[in-house]
Amino acid sequence: MSSNKTAFANGLRDGVPIAAGYFAVAFSLGIVAKKAGLTPFQGFLSSILNHASAGEYAEFTVISAGAPYLEMAFVILITNMRYLLMSCALSQKFDSAARCGHRLLVGFGITDEIFGISVGKPGTLNPFYTYGAMTIALPSWAFGTAMGVVAGNVLPVSLVSALSVALYGMFIAIIIPAAKASRVVGGVVAASFLASFIMSRIPLFDRLSDSMKISLLTVLISGAAALLFPIKEKDEAGDRTDERQEGEVKGHDA
Amino acid sequence: MTHNIYLYILVAAAVSGLIRILPLTLIRRKIRNPFIRSFLYYVPYVTLAVMTFPAILAAPQAPLAGILALAVGVIAAWKGMKMIGIAVLCCGVVFLCETFMTFFA
Numbered sequence: 001m002s003s004n005k006t007a008f009a010n011g012l013r014d015g016v017p018i019a020a021g022y023f024a025v026a027f028s029l030g031i032v033a034k035k036a037g038l039t040p041f042q043g044f045l046s047s048i049l050n051h052a053s054a055g056e057y058a059e060f061t062v063i064s065a066g067a068p069y070l071e072m073a074f075v076i077l078i079t080n081m082r083y084l085l086m087s088c089a090l091s092q093k094f095d096s097a098a099r100c101g102h103r104l105l106v107g108f109g110i111t112d113e114i115f116g117i118s119v120g121k122p123g124t125l126n127p128f129y130t131y132g133a134m135t136i137a138l139p140s141w142a143f144g145t146a147m148g149v150v151a152g153n154v155l156p157v158s159l160v161s162a163l164s165v166a167l168y169g170m171f172i173a174i175i176i177p178a179a180k181a182s183r184v185v186g187g188v189v190a191a192s193f194l195a196s197f198i199m200s201r202i203p204l205f206d207r208l209s210d211s212m213k214i215s216l217l218t219v220l221i222s223g224a225a226a227l228l229f230p231i232k233e234k235d236e237a238g239d240r241t242d243e244r245q246e247g248e249v250k251g252h253d254a
Numbered sequence: 255m256t257h258n259i260y261l262y263i264l265v266a267a268a269v270s271g272l273i274r275i276l277p278l279t280l281i282r283r284k285i286r287n288p289f290i291r292s293f294l295y296y297v298p299y300v301t302l303a304v305m306t307f308p309a310i311l312a313a314p315q316a317p318l319a320g321i322l323a324l325a326v327g328v329i330a331a332w333k334g335m336k337m338i339g340i341a342v343l344c345c346g347v348v349f350l351c352e353t354f355m356t357f358f359a
Contacts (some may be wrong), residue, residue, distance in 0.1 A: 021338050028341070042259055049267035054301055059266045066257055069265050076269040082298040083270070087277035100279060107275035157315070162349035164313040165323045169341035171302040172324070176331030178299055185299055192303035200308050210309070217304045218297060225300070226292035 004128040011117075011132020018113045018133065019140035026141045028166035029056055030148015036060040040146040047145040051111055051138055055080040056145075057167060061210045071212060078215040086115040093118070093125040102127040109134040111141075112174075184229045192221055319351040 026047060033043040038060070050056050058079040062072045087107055094103060106118070106127050114137060118130045152160055179186035199205050199213055208216070311320040323344040330340050 024338060025341060038259060042263060045260075046263045046266065049263065050270050052270060054298075054305060055266070055270055057305060059262070062266075063257075063259060063262050069257070069261065072262055072265045073269045076266045077273065078297075079301050080270045080273050081294065081301075083274045084277055085294045087274050091278045094278075103279045104275055107278040108271060110274045158349065158352055161314045161319075161352060162345045165310060165320065165344045165348050166341040168306050168310040168313065168323070169327050169344035170337055171306045172327040172331050172344070173335075173337035173340040175299050175302050175306070176328055177334070180332055185296075188296055189299055189303045192300045193307040196304040197308050214301065214304050218301045221300045221304075222293050222296040225296045226289050230288050230292045231295050 004126065007126040007128040008132040008135075011129040011134075012136055013132075014117050015114075015133035015136040018117070018137045021113075022137055022141040023144040023147075025053060025166060025170050026144025027148040027151070028163050029053060029060075030145040030150075031152045031160055031164050032057060032060045032148075032167070033145060034149045034152035036064040038063070038149060040149040043149040044142045044146040047142040048138060050076075051141050052080055052083070053167065053170060058214060061214075065210065067212070075212065075215050078218050081218075082112075083110050083115075086110050086112075086119075089119055090115065090125070093121075095124050098127070106130045109138065111137070113137070184225070188221065188225045188229075192217065195221060314348045314352065316352055316355055318355070319348040322351050323347045 029047070030040075030043050033046065033056075038046065046056060046059065050059065055076055058075045059072065062075055087110060090106060090110070091103070106125070109130055114130060114133050117133060118125055121129060148163075155163075175185075175189050179189045195217055196213070199217065205213060307324065310324050311317040314320050314323070326347045327340050327344045330343055335343070
């Protein structure tokens with residue numbers, strides 16, 4: 001029992017810097033939510049249930065467009081696809097005797113950062129460590145979103161305009177280091193920029209919503225990249241998440 | 255056709271919840287298929303790239319501010335700056351650029 005308490009406390013401690021970052025970025029997301037017509041409570045609800053920057057951004061573009069619910073399901077499936085991979089990786093960190101309830105709760109809590117610290121723990125994962133991080137990080141994300149919706153009404157236009165790019169800054173912070181580390185990823189990112197720009201300029205695609213364009217481009221470009229440049233195990237080592245996964249799998253084998 | 259925002263949130267939450275929970279509870283072996291592994295590897299970068307551009311041009315009041323924020327953000331990320339630093343820097347660039355434009359326009 002006391003080891004669970006210690007694990008929870010450690011998770012809480014490691015979750016503090018994550019929570020601070022989340023608040024700032026969620027604030028920017030809240031501005032997008034406000035533009036899509038969400039109330040502060042709806043922004044909070046969306047963030048506590050969905051807690052994904054790219055996924056929620058896509059969610060709000062679907063709401064803005066008033067697109068069909070089925071499109072929402074498809075768009076979320078595509079933009080949150082990486083959580084599938086993370087969920088697979090975490091499944092290998094669990095004691096085979098671990099109860100289904102723990103798998104369920106830890107799965108619900110997956111975000112890029114919470115996954116990162118959970119999978120980085122040596123040995124078998126104590127789910128209470130993840131719970132500790134979730135306890136502080138997820139509410140911070142949700143409150144940040146709600147505050148963004150509120151402040152979108154209160155702040156001067158010039159500040160809202162400036163804050164609206166914080167989210168893109170975070171996206172850039174993820175894709176550019178990966179593009180720097182791998183020429184293939186760099187090429188894929190450049191092709192994505194170009195294709196996205198072209199699609200936005202061709203009137204033929206005007207009837208597609210922004211989120212549908214994002215999903216279509218993601219499936220097409222990722223599929224083409226997977227066919228043309230299938231990754232080898234060593235390429236994946238450059239990827240933070242897989243590096244840890246590989247290391248852990250080896251640890252289990254030993 | 256009008257849609258309910260709560261239903262939208264519910265659909266999004268259900269799908270993202272299933273994506274996160276199902277592999278963890280059902281699949282217990284490592285994915286071996288090279289195409290699926292490669293596809294999953296590229297998905298996050300492509301999604302984030304197509305979301306960023308050209309949308310970053312439309313987010314601020316002036317597209318020029320968006321272009322500058324993108325350029326400065328990319329350079330800072332290339333130089334190894336942390337995520338929060340880049341986010342703050344991009345906001346600063348837009349604020350300065352638009353402030354200058356109102357003075358000189």
